Amino acid sequence: xxxxxxxxxxxxxxxxxxxxxxxxxxxxxxxxxxxxxxxxxxxxxxxxxxxxxxxxxxxxxxxxxxxxxxxxxxxxxxxxxxxxxxxxxxxxxxxxxxxxxxxxxxxxxxxxxxxxxxxxxxxxxxxxxxxxxxxxxxxxxxxxxxxxxxxxxxxxxxxxxxxxxxxxxxxxxxxxxxxxxxxxxxxxxxxxxxxxxxxxxxxxxxxxxxxxxxxxxxxxxxxxxxxxxxxxxxxxxxxx
Amino acid sequence: xxxxxxxxxxxxxxxxxxxxxxxxxxxxxxxxxxxxxxxxxxxxxxxxxxxxxxxxxxxxxxxxxxxxxxxxxxxxxxxxxxxxxxxxxxxxxxxxxxxxxxxxxxxxxxxxxxxxxxxxxxxxxxxxxxxxxxxxxxxxxxxxxxxxxxxxxxxxxxxxxxxxxxxxxxxxxxxxxxxxxxxxxxxxxxxxxxxxxxxxxxxxxxxxxxxxxxxxxxxxxxxxxxxxxxxxxxxxxxxxxxxxxxxxxxxxxxxxxxxxxxxxxxxxxxxxxxxxxxxxxxxxxxxxxxxxxxxxxxxxxxxxxxxxxxxxxxxxxxxxxxxxxxxxxxxxxxxxxxxxxxxxxxxxxxxxxxxxxxxxxxxxxxxxxxxxxxxxxxxxxxxxxxxxxxxxxxxxxxxxxxxxxxxxxxxxxxxxxxxxxxxxxxxxxxxxxxxxxxxxxxxxxxxxxxxxxxxxxxxxxxxxxxxxxxxxxxxxxxxxxxxxxxxxxxxxxxxxxxxxxxxxxxxxxxxxxxxxxxxxxxxxxxxxxxxxxxxxxxxxxxxxxxxxxxxxxxxxxxxxxxxxxxxxxxxxxxxxxxxxxxxxxxxxxxxxxxxxxxxxxxxxxxxxxxxxxxxxxxxxxxxxxxxxxxxxxxxxxxxxxxxxxxxxxxxxxxxxxxxxxxxxxxxxxxxxxxxxxxxxxxxxxxxxxxxxxxxxxxxxxxxxxxxxxxxxxxxxxxxxxxxxxxxxxxxxxxxxxxxxxxxxxxxxxxxxxxx
Numbered sequence: 001x002x003x004x005x006x007x008x009x010x011x012x013x014x015x016x017x018x019x020x021x022x023x024x025x026x027x028x029x030x031x032x033x034x035x036x037x038x039x040x041x042x043x044x045x046x047x048x049x050x051x052x053x054x055x056x057x058x059x060x061x062x063x064x065x066x067x068x069x070x071x072x073x074x075x076x077x078x079x080x081x082x083x084x085x086x087x088x089x090x091x092x093x094x095x096x097x098x099x100x101x102x103x104x105x106x107x108x109x110x111x112x113x114x115x116x117x118x119x120x121x122x123x124x125x126x127x128x129x130x131x132x133x134x135x136x137x138x139x140x141x142x143x144x145x146x147x148x149x150x151x152x153x154x155x156x157x158x159x160x161x162x163x164x165x166x167x168x169x170x171x172x173x174x175x176x177x178x179x180x181x182x183x184x185x186x187x188x189x190x191x192x193x194x195x196x197x198x199x200x201x202x203x204x205x206x207x208x209x210x211x212x213x214x215x216x217x218x219x220x221x222x223x224x225x226x227x228x229x230x231x232x233x234x235x236x237x238x239x240x
Numbered sequence: 241x242x243x244x245x246x247x248x249x250x251x252x253x254x255x256x257x258x259x260x261x262x263x264x265x266x267x268x269x270x271x272x273x274x275x276x277x278x279x280x281x282x283x284x285x286x287x288x289x290x291x292x293x294x295x296x297x298x299x300x301x302x303x304x305x306x307x308x309x310x311x312x313x314x315x316x317x318x319x320x321x322x323x324x325x326x327x328x329x330x331x332x333x334x335x336x337x338x339x340x341x342x343x344x345x346x347x348x349x350x351x352x353x354x355x356x357x358x359x360x361x362x363x364x365x366x367x368x369x370x371x372x373x374x375x376x377x378x379x380x381x382x383x384x385x386x387x388x389x390x391x392x393x394x395x396x397x398x399x400x401x402x403x404x405x406x407x408x409x410x411x412x413x414x415x416x417x418x419x420x421x422x423x424x425x426x427x428x429x430x431x432x433x434x435x436x437x438x439x440x441x442x443x444x445x446x447x448x449x450x451x452x453x454x455x456x457x458x459x460x461x462x463x464x465x466x467x468x469x470x471x472x473x474x475x476x477x478x479x480x481x482x483x484x485x486x487x488x489x490x491x492x493x494x495x496x497x498x499x500x501x502x503x504x505x506x507x508x509x510x511x512x513x514x515x516x517x518x519x520x521x522x523x524x525x526x527x528x529x530x531x532x533x534x535x536x537x538x539x540x541x542x543x544x545x546x547x548x549x550x551x552x553x554x555x556x557x558x559x560x561x562x563x564x565x566x567x568x569x570x571x572x573x574x575x576x577x578x579x580x581x582x583x584x585x586x587x588x589x590x591x592x593x594x595x596x597x598x599x600x601x602x603x604x605x606x607x608x609x610x611x612x613x614x615x616x617x618x619x620x621x622x623x624x625x626x627x628x629x630x631x632x633x634x635x636x637x638x639x640x641x642x643x644x645x646x647x648x649x650x651x652x653x654x655x656x657x658x659x660x661x662x663x664x665x666x667x668x669x670x671x672x673x674x675x676x677x678x679x680x681x682x683x684x685x686x687x688x689x690x691x692x693x694x695x696x697x698x699x700x701x702x703x704x705x706x707x708x709x710x711x712x713x714x715x716x717x718x719x720x721x722x723x724x725x726x727x728x729x730x731x732x733x734x735x736x737x738x739x740x741x742x743x744x745x746x747x748x749x750x751x752x753x754x755x756x757x758x759x760x761x762x763x764x765x766x767x768x769x770x771x772x773x774x775x776x777x778x779x780x781x782x783x784x785x786x787x788x789x790x791x792x793x794x795x796x797x798x799x800x801x802x803x804x805x806x807x808x809x810x811x812x813x814x815x816x817x818x819x820x821x822x823x824x825x826x827x828x829x830x831x832x833x834x835x836x837x838x839x840x841x842x843x844x845x846x847x848x849x850x851x852x853x854x855x856x857x858x859x860x861x862x863x864x865x866x867x868x869x870x871x872x873x874x875x876x877x878x879x880x881x882x883x884x885x886x887x888x889x890x891x892x893x894x895x896x897x898x899x900x901x902x903x904x905x906x907x908x909x910x911x912x913x914x915x916x917x918x919x920x921x922x923x924x925x926x927x928x929x930x931x932x933x934x935x936x937x938x939x940x941x942x943x944x945x946x947x948x949x950x951x952x953x954x955x956x957x958x959x960x961x962x963x964x965x966x967x968x969x970x971x972x973x974x975x976x977x978x979x980x981x982x983x984x985x986x987x988x989x990x991x992x993x994x995x
Contacts, residue, residue, distance in 0.1 A: 071988075071989050074903070076902075076903060076988045076989050076992075077987070077988070077989050096907075096908075097907055097908075100902070100905055100906070100907040101905070103902075103903060103904070103905045104904070104905025105905070109903050109904070111992070115896070115900045115903075115992070117639065117897055117900065117901075118646075119639060119642035119643060119646060120634050120639060120642070121634065123634075124634025127634060128634070128639075128901075128904055129904040129905055131634075131635045131636065132636070132901070132904055132905045132906050132910050133905060136635060175904070179905070
């Protein structure tokens with residue numbers, strides 16, 4: 001199933017506006033974990049720039065810092081050194097409340113384990129970011145349209161544990177898009193899916209980028225890199 | 241064992257935050273336990289303690305004054321009497337000291353022999369001019385040793401110096417009684433009263449065999465020829481009277497303490513189970529390394545005990561201290577003594593029991609987990625339960641509701657505690673309201689007349705013609721004793737005509753009286769004498785004459801603890817022709833008590849308003865209110881803890897959910913909103929369950945416990961129910977804000993990695 005047109009039409013830049021600034025601009029990022037002899041520099045001077053409408057794939061071995069980079073870009077964690085600007089906002093200057101607002105308005109997340117809340121139905125999961133932003137009522141039509149465009153009308157009425165992995169991940173993508181963010185961060189989104197479902201999810205992400213949003217995709221999947229506009233590799237905390 | 245202990249200690253130190261949270265919970269439950277034990281033990285043993293220390297007599301006889309030699313001869317000739325003391329008592333003495341005065345003082349002239357009161361400050365009376373006062377007077381008026389108290393009786397007066405303070409549990413204390421008890425030298429009292437030398441009117445009797453006390457009193461009655469106005473009060477009768485009020489408080493506290501401990505165990509078990517679930521891989525490693533299930537369980541139990549011992553000690557001591565002062569004042573009001581160091585033993589027992597329960601609650605899930613194959617435990621497990629269906633809305637608050645309901649056992653445990661706390665608080669509020677009504681509203685005790693006047697029976701027709709009066713009837717009242725058991729005293733009330741129109745406690749059995757030889761007895765009297773419709777009541781009147789009635793019905797009367805008998809006046813007056821007469825007056829619809837009283841006054845009468853239960857309960861209510869306030873503080877603390885503990889467990893277990901929410905843009909307020917949904921659902925259900933519990937179970941049970949002889953309306957009103965519900969909702973929101981703030985500060989990335 002291809003659904004790029006719908007996703008693209010709902011993108012923030014579908015009206016033809018041109019964003020001159022990059023969506024993501026990271027400079028000299030350093031992040032370490034642990035103390036003493038256990039200390040490890042996970043990111044060591046990473047430089048990164050993601051343009052509007054670009055699908056960037058980040059690859060690397062386990063422990064190379066891919067997920068850490070994603071967490072820093074999404075404001076889930078803070079870098080030890082360096083600077084990050086997302087949609088023009090300098091993350092290092094933001095308070096926790098500022099980072100929360102950024103995540104709510106400008107960033108969408110897609111995880112390997114889906115992270116749908118088991119107590120909420122598919123529709124309620126999709127609506128959750130909008131409700132957190134105080135836009136629960138207004139977002140219903142948007143959420144229903146997203147769900148319909150993904151062919152999830154029936155699944156949206158059910159609790160996640162009764163859905164297939166592919167259905168859950170597509171719902172997670174719809175959730176990431178409901179607030180119409182400029183940036184989607186996807187951490188191994190196909191890691192728990194079969195080949196067919198993985199292909200559908202990758203098509204969706206490609207479509208999101210085609211609609212004007214930027215997508216940063218962390219993956220081990222070679223198929224995924226084939227869909228990307230650009231691929232970078234992380235090794236020992238550096239971009240090769 | 242030392243290796244286990246070291247491992248347990250290391251785990252406590254390594255996880256200080258979680259250990260502190262657990263310790264806080266144990267301390268809160270322990271505080272409730274300590275408070276409940278302190279109040280319960282103090283009140284349950286207070287009377288016996290005071291009676292033993294005071295050497296309270298087994299029976300007290302009062303009579304018109306007689307020469308000492310004659311009374312002593314008759315008393316000591318009774319076979320079972322071990323010893324006796326004799327006093328001259330004067331009631332209604334005007335007492336004045338330091339700007340305070342009272343016209344109902346009970347002054348006792350002390351001769352040799354046993355005293356029947358305990359000196360708690362200063363010393364006893366040794367010479368003329370000295371006075372011992374009861375502790376209630378010392379507290380109420382601030383009288384101190386060395387102060388002078390003026391006593392006046394008709395035209396005589398005397399000034400005595402206070403040399404001691406005494407406690408005697410033969411009655412509740414001033415100001416709960418209308419006048420203070422005072423003890424002075426016999427000759428001071430005799431001169432004040434103008435009595436002949438050697439005259440006495442009170443005999444304190446101590447018997448050898450208390451089982452034969454009834455027989456002894458019957459013999460005393462038989463040997464009382466020539467002694468007028470003889471009445472007896474026994475130690476058991478005094479105990480029953482004084483413990484009426486304390487019984488409710490004890491039952492409430494014991495019940496709530498048990499529920500609080502049960503809830504604490506539920507919460508600790510849930511916390512332990514969650515902890516064990518989280519630690520399954522490390523338990524698997526321990527098992528792989530050769531640890532037995534017993535060793536794993538003992539290690540966990542030891543760890544819990546290490547936390548529970550200091551936390552329980554702090555909580556129990558804090559709870560005991562919180563209520564010790566108010567309990568002491570309540571005991572003072574009841575003329576009883578506090579337990580002092582004797583309280584240490586039951587509190588130590590509570591501490592040991594609490595530690596054992598906590599250790600078991602921690603060890604049991606560990607033992608169950610360790611009993612599984614190591615391969616199964618090494619893999620760990622997701623501790624998140626999957627709900628069966630979606631209920632409530634899907635917003636932040638609705639999500640919180642679903643999180644709470646996905647753990648039904650924990651939610652039920654929390655609801656049980658909140659419901660019992662709500663029920664106890666509602667009962668306290670209902671009790672306070674009832675006590676107020678009993679004091680001020682005669683309708684509460686079945687009295688329909690609002691005024692009485694002392695006037696001859698012939699005046700009834702004239703009084704009835706006063707505007708605003710719907711009816712009037714002659715009412716007689718006299719004390720009496722059962723002819724077969726003279727220690728059982730009661731009040732006989734006689735009306736000219738039908739008493740139901742004027743005074744009608746509800747019927748519990750049988751029917752209303754219809755003839756002059758029939759009687760309606762109160763349930764308290766029926767229980768004491770084993771009376772039922774058709775039985776015979778043989779009443780011995782103050783004159784010594786006996787009059788018999790056939791029981792037609794049993795009524796739920798509150799006055800005089802239900803030891804009451806309603807008859808038609810004819811037979812009563814025939815046996816006691818000089819009974820004092822009062823005219824009971826019904827107010828007509830549209831008229832007010834005040835307007836009718838004014839008209840009666842202008843007609844030359846002295847009307848008196850009718851109260852409810854004729855006790856001075858204002859002071860007692862104040863004391864009880866202070867105690868309940870202390871308890872309410874502890875109960876509120878327990879509720880807050882239970883809610884916070886539930887939310888902390890939820891936040892701990894659902895750390896990933898909270899992290900996902902934060903990833904999606906939830907700030908601290910939204911996380912708190914989610915947890916407020918969890919807290920509100922249990923708080924609201926708990927409040928509702930508490931209201932139902934109080935209305936249909938706790939209230940009726942407490943009413944029955946307090947006074948089985950009467951139907952007490954111990955049901956909280958809508959305003960009280962709303963107050964308790966709002967209080968629980970506020971506590972829920974406070975707990976949610978507290979835990980939510982803490983949960984939102986944790987690293988998001990670590991939460992996302994939680995499984």
